[in-house]
Amino acid sequence: MLQIDLWKRILIALTCALGIWLALPNAFYAPVEQHNDAVAEIELSGSTAELEAQKALWPEWMPSSLVNLGLDLRGGAHLLAEVKVEDVYANRMEAQWPEVRDALRSLTPVRRQQSPADELRVRLNDETKMAEAMEIVRANARPVQTLTGAGATDIDVRGEDGVIIITLSEAEKQATNERTMQQSLEIIRRRIDEVGTREPTIQRQGADRILIQVPGIGSAAELKAIIGTTAQLSFNPVVSRGSDGNANPGIGNKVIPSVDEPGAFYVVESAPVVTGDQLVDAQPAYDSNGRPAVNFRFDTSGARKFGDYTAANIGAPFAIVLDDEVISAPTIQSHIPGGSGIITGNFTLEESTNLAILLRAGALPAGLDFLEERTVGPELGQDSIDAGKVATVVAFVAVLFFMFVSYGLFGVFANIALMINVAMIFGLLSLVGATLTLPGIAGIVLTVGMAVDANVLIFERIREELKTAKGPARAISLGYEKALSAIIDANITTLITAVILFAIGSGPVRGFAITLGFGIITSVFTAIFVTRLMVVIWFERARPKTIEV
C-alpha cells in the first residue's frame, strides 16, 4: 500500500521545486525590485551604464516576479472616485443650441428658454411651423455609435406649446456614460503618469466609479490635487463685470466668480471661443514681471479661432476660465496669431506647474466626487512590515517546535512540509502578481497554524490504527486513507469562505482572502502528497518493525 509511482514522485518534487523557485526573488526583495525597475526603464528610455548596473543586481535567468506590497505595507494613497457622468449631458445640450439655431434659421426665428441642464428648450416665433421644425431638428440627430444602441438616434425631440424640447436619448446617455468613463480613466492615467510614480492602480469599479491606488505618494490630498481638478479650460467673451453672484446673466450667458478678486463676478457668454481640448502643449513659465505663469499653444483650428476672435475684438475683455472660475480677464491688446499665449494669475510656482500638467494631460470630461480616501504613511507601513515579520517568525518557530515535540520524526516531516508550504504560498502570490496586505500577513500566520491540521489529522489517525496492531506499513497507509475525507471536507468549507471573501471583499480583505485560499490549497497539497512522499521514502529505507508517531 505504501507505494508511490516514480512519475508521481518526480511530479511532487518538481512542483515543490517550482514553488520554491518562484518564491525565491522575494527573499531578495530590494535588489530584485531595482532590477525590475531598471529593466522597465531601459525598455522605455534606453540603456545607461547606471541602469545596466542595477539590472545586473539580479540574474536574468532567475524569475523576477515579486509579491506586490499593499498600500498598508508600502504606504501610499487610495481613492475611490465617482464620476459625475451627468455633467456631460449639460455640455452636450450646450453644444446642440448653435446647431439647432442655425438649422431652423431659414424656417423661423427661435429663442432659447430656461431649462434644466440636461434639456434644451427652443421657442419658435412662428408656432404654426412646429411640425416642420421638429422634422428639421430630428433630421439633425445622429445615430448612436454603440452595438447595443443600433438604430437609435442620439436625441429625443418632443414639442409642447410651440416649444421644442430636446434631450439625450437613453441609448445616447448610455453611450455617453461609457465614453465619459473611458475618457476619465484615460485622463487620470495620463495625469498620474505625468507625475511619474511607480505602479499605480487605476481601475474602473461598477458603472461610474474609479479606484485609484498610488503607492509611495505622500497623501491622498496630493493625489486629489492632481486628479480631482477637472481642468476644463476655456476662453469666453466677457459681457460684464459685477459684484452680484446671483445677478440674472441673461439667456446664453452665465455668472462665474473670479479666483483672485473676492466678491467679483463676471458675466460671460456660455459658448466658449476656444477650449482646452484644442491645446497641444502647456508649460510652466514666467510672465514679463517674473511671476509664475503657464505658456500654452493651440492646435491649428484652435489657433485660427483664437486668431480670428482676437482680431475682431481688440479692446474687449475676454475671460480665461478654469473649471467655472475666472483665472484672469485681460483685455485684448492686439490680434494674436500663431495660437500661443500665456495664462497669468496669482499663481505660486507649484500651482503653475500643476496647471501645466493638468492642461497637458487634458481635461476630465466630468467632475469627480471622492467617496473614500485612505492614506498610509511609509513609516506606518514599515512598522507593520517589521511587526508582521517578527510575529510570523515567532509563530513559525513555535509551531515547528510544538510539532517536533509532539510527533518526533513525523513532526520533522510535517515541519519540512510546512516550510515548503510557506514558500509555495509566496511562489503562487508572486506568480499571479497578488498583493500582500497586512491582513494577508495574518492570513499566512493563520495558515502556518492551520496548515499542520491536515498532518495532525493523518498522524493521529496513524496512531489510532497502530493501536489495532496492523503493523506500521498498514497503519500508515490506513491513516492517510481514512483521514482524507475529513481533510477534504474541512478544507473545502474553508476554501468556500475564502472564495466568497475574494469575490465580495475589496482591498486588504481581498488580500487576506487570496493568502488564505492559496494557503489552503498548498497545505492540502503538502500534507497529502509531500509529507506522504517523505514518509514513504523514509519507510522504504529504514524498514522499521515498529514506529512511534
Added chain:
Amino acid sequence: MRLRLFNEAPNFDFFKRWKIWLGISALMMVVAFASFLIQGLNYGIDFRGGTTIRSESPLAVDIAEYRGAIDALELGDISITEVFDPSFRDDQNVAMIRIQAQDGQEAVTTDVIDAIEGALKEVRPNIKFTSVESVGPKVSGELIQTAVIAVALAIGAVLIYIWLRFEWQFAAGAVLALVHDVILTIGIFSELQIRFDLAIIAALLTIVGYSLNDTVVVFDRVRENLRKYKKRDLKEVLNLSINETMARTFMTSFTTLIALIALFVLGGDVIRGFVFAMIWGVIVGTYSSIFVASAILLYLGVKRDWSKPDANAGNQYANIDA
C-alpha cells in the same frame, strides 16, 4: 518520548448534561445579542462613514490639549484615543482621532482633514500623520450591505455543502454552531466596544471557516462510527467520536492559537482587533463544534439506516470514503 495530551483516547462524557450545555449556549447567544441591541457595535468608519487620522509625535499625547485644538473647529462628535503598543519606540506617541461623517455630505471633504491637521500642528509642531482614512456615507452604507451578504452567503454555501456531503441534521447542527460563533463574536465586540470594521468581517468569515473545519472533522468521525457501530446509541457514538478526535482538536487549536497569540502580541496595533476576533473565534469555534453542533445532532437524531438508498442518503457524495 512524545509530548502528549492524552496517552489513551480520553473518555469524557460530553453528553451527560447536553441539554444544559445547549441551554447555556442559547443563553450566551441571547446575552450577546442583547448587548448588540442595547449597546451596539463600535463601528469603524468603514461602516458609518467619517474620518480617522493616526498621528505620531515625539512628544507625549495630551488628549485634552488635542481635543481643545480640534473642538474649536466644531466638527461634531470627535473621539481621540491614545494607542499603546509594545513595539513602539520611545519617541513614538500615537493617537487616533476619529471624526464622524459631516451632515449632508455624500463625499469626503479635504477641507475637514486639512483643518484638523492644521489645528494639531499648532499644538504639536512636529506631529506626523501616518495614516488618514475617510469613508463617505454612500460607500459605508454599501460596505455594511456587502458585509452582511458575505457572511450570509458563506453560511448558506456551507449549509448546502454539508447537506450534500452528510445529512440535513448535520448541516443544521453545523450551521447553528456557526450562527452561535458569529453572534458570540459580535457580542464580545459589542461588550468590549472594540472597533468593528471591514477587517473584522474578514475575521468573522475566517471564524466561520475555522469553526466549520472543526465541526466537519468531528462529523466525519461520527459518520464513520455510525456505520461501524450500527447498534450503538447515537449519544454513545457521538461521545466516542468526539473523544477519538479530541487529540487532533487540541493539537490544531493549540498550534493555531500559538500562531495567533504571536501575532496578537507582536503584530502591532493596526491588526490587533482582527487577530483578537480570530483568537476568540478559535476558542468559541472549538467549543461550539462539541457543545452546539454535536448536541443539535443528538437533539435532531440521525437516520441510522445507511445501507438502503433513499432520498436523503442517495446523493453522490454520501459514500465517498467507505
